[in-house]
Amino acid sequence: MEIHPTAVVSPKAELAVGVRVGPYSIIGEKVQIGEMTEIGAHVVIEGPTVIGARNKIYHFSSIGTAPQDIGYKGEDTRLIIGDDNIIREYVTINRASTKEEWKTVIGNQNYIMAYAHIAHDCVLGDQVIMANVATLGGHITIGDGAVVGGLVAVHQFVRIGAYAFVGGKTALDRDVPPFMITAGHRAKLYGINRKGLVRRGFPKEKIDGLKKAYRIIWRENRRLEEGIEQVRREIEPFPELEILLGFLNGTKRGILR
Numbered sequence: 001m002e003i004h005p006t007a008v009v010s011p012k013a014e015l016a017v018g019v020r021v022g023p024y025s026i027i028g029e030k031v032q033i034g035e036m037t038e039i040g041a042h043v044v045i046e047g048p049t050v051i052g053a054r055n056k057i058y059h060f061s062s063i064g065t066a067p068q069d070i071g072y073k074g075e076d077t078r079l080i081i082g083d084d085n086i087i088r089e090y091v092t093i094n095r096a097s098t099k100e101e102w103k104t105v106i107g108n109q110n111y112i113m114a115y116a117h118i119a120h121d122c123v124l125g126d127q128v129i130m131a132n133v134a135t136l137g138g139h140i141t142i143g144d145g146a147v148v149g150g151l152v153a154v155h156q157f158v159r160i161g162a163y164a165f166v167g168g169k170t171a172l173d174r175d176v177p178p179f180m181i182t183a184g185h186r187a188k189l190y191g192i193n194r195k196g197l198v199r200r201g202f203p204k205e206k207i208d209g210l211k212k213a214y215r216i217i218w219r220e221n222r223r224l225e226e227g228i229e230q231v232r233r234e235i236e237p238f239p240e241l242e243i244l245l246g247f248l249n250g251t252k253r254g255i256l257r
Contacts, residue, residue, distance in 0.1 A: 004041075013047075022059070030076075031064065034083065048076050049095070052083035052108070061091045067120030069097045069138065082108035082126075093118045100139065107144075125162065143178060145200060161247050163200060165193045174254040178244050179210050182256060189218060189256050206240050213241060217248075218257060224248065 001015055004023045009015070012029035018036040021027060025039050030047030033039070037051055040059040045051070049064030057063065064079040066072060077096040080103055087093070091112050096104045097120045104118065107126040115133045118124070122136050125144035130136075134152045142148070143162030150168045160166065161178030169185065176182045179197060181190045192211045213235060217227035228245055235241060248255055 016053070028064075040089075046095075049079040049081070051081045052085075054083055055081060055085045055087065057087045058089045058091075058114075060089055061087055061093075063087070063091075063093050064095055065092070067094045067097045067138070069099075069120055071099070072097055072120075075102070077120075078103040079106075080104070081106040084109045085112070086110070087112045088114040088116075090115045091117070094120045096121045097138065113150075119156075131168065145196075147196065149183075155253075157253055159247070159251070159253075162243060163193060163196060165196050172256075174256045175247070175251045176256055178247050179240065180214070187256055189214075202240070206238060209235055209238060209241055210244065213244060224255060 001019050003009055003021045006023045007021045007025045009021060009027040010029040013027045014032040016033060016035040019033050021039045022041040024041055025043040028046040031045050032050045034051060034053035036053055037055040039057050042060045043057055044062050046064045075098050077098060079093060079095045085106060094104060096102050100121050104120055105123045107124055109126055110124055110128045112130045113132045116130045117135045119136050119138040121139045123141045125142060127145045128142050129147045131148065131150035133150055134148045136154045137156035139157045140154050142160045145163040146160050147165045149166050152166050152170045155173040158172050159175045161176055163179050164176045165181045166176060167183030170183055170187045171185055172187050179193055181193045183190060192207065192214055194207060197207050213231045216231050228248060
């Protein structure tokens with residue numbers, strides 16, 4: 001363990017083997033940091049916060065601070081961060097409010113670029129990329145492998161499905177289906193995230209099946225429920241298709257068209 005002499009680390013914080021804390025960083029009580037995690041200069045980490053192993057948190061980030069929620073009264077809500085994440089400069093990640101499960105959750109192997117904001121009660125899966133200044137309101141869920149472009153603004157309670165791609169400067173007020181491309185000041189769907197799926201190793205037959213489902217549900221001018229029923233009739237089921245259809249059935253804010 002290596003702590004710079006100018007850093008301030010609470011004696012109640014728990015730092016594992018190999019943790020490095022840079023100059024002028026502040027680690028509060030009720031903070032747990034896993035092995036080989038690196039904390040840059042001028043980072044503030046407040047608790048209750050649990051950070052896993054081999055994360056790298058860059059300079060001036062603010063992690064585990066209280067939620068920006070006028071109803072929050074200092075309760076011991078939590079932030080949980082997994083392993084092997086990269087959190088770049090000036091990123092802000094808030095602990096949860098008391099309105100759901102009392103925890104904000106970041107999975108594993110995510111890449112959070114500079115100035116991004118992750119608000120209270122958000123849940124990110126694994127291998128998510130958030131580009132510079134991407135901003136999440138509270139209670140947002142992002143599935144594995146999704147990419148959120150720079151300057152994107154996401155409304156509270158919106159879901160972004162697995163392996164979706166959200167173009168830069170997009171404003172999202174409804175759910176983004178898995179495996180899809182979304183872009184525009186007021187977001188619209190633009191089809192299957194084909195290049196992204198190829199890069200992730202999805203086989204051609206699955207990509208073609210998802211493309212056919214997209215055409216049936218969104219391009220043939222029918223109600224969502226009717227499109228889902230037709231997809232089930234015409235396309236042999238496979239796991240990714242079930243993920244897509246299950247996501248559509250679980251919407252609360254509505255699905256982008």
